[in-house]
Amino acid sequence: MKEISAIEVQKRLENGEKLNLIDVREVDEVNAGHIPDIMHIPLGLLEFRTHELDKCKPYIMVCRSGGRSGQATHYLQSHGFDVTNMTGGMLSWEGKVE
Template sequence: MKEISAKEVQQHIENGEKLNLIDVREVDEVNAGHIPSIIHIPLGLLEFRTHELDKSKPYIMVCRSGGRSGQATQYLESQGFDVTNMTGGMLSWEGKVE
């Protein structure tokens, strides 16, 4: 499983790169604060919403601490997606939140 740190993700965003971030936390967690321009797909709905994703794009998975996003990363990898887990999750995020 590919991994990237929250700091590396933040640096990419600050450098103006467009990232495809998928936040797999629950609605109340995302409403409490999330990285700008995320795609929100709760982990429990991921298998039902994979048709919304594009296999030609790389995705970075985000959750609270990295556990659920790790599960999501493994699942999407098994479905043929280019996906990376953001280690440490939102607990490690120091960048802008909405």
């Protein structure tokens, strides 16, 4: 499984890079604070919403601590997607939140 740190994601965003971030936390968690412009797909709905994703785009999965996003990464990789898990999740995030 490919992994990236929260700090590296933050640096890439601050440098103007357009990243395809997917937050797999629950609605209340995302409403409490999330990375700007992130796509929200709760982990429990991921298998029903994969049709919304493009296999030609790389995705970075985000959750609270990295566990659920790791599960999502494994799931999407097994279905042919280019996916990376953000280690440490939002607990490690020091960048801007909405």
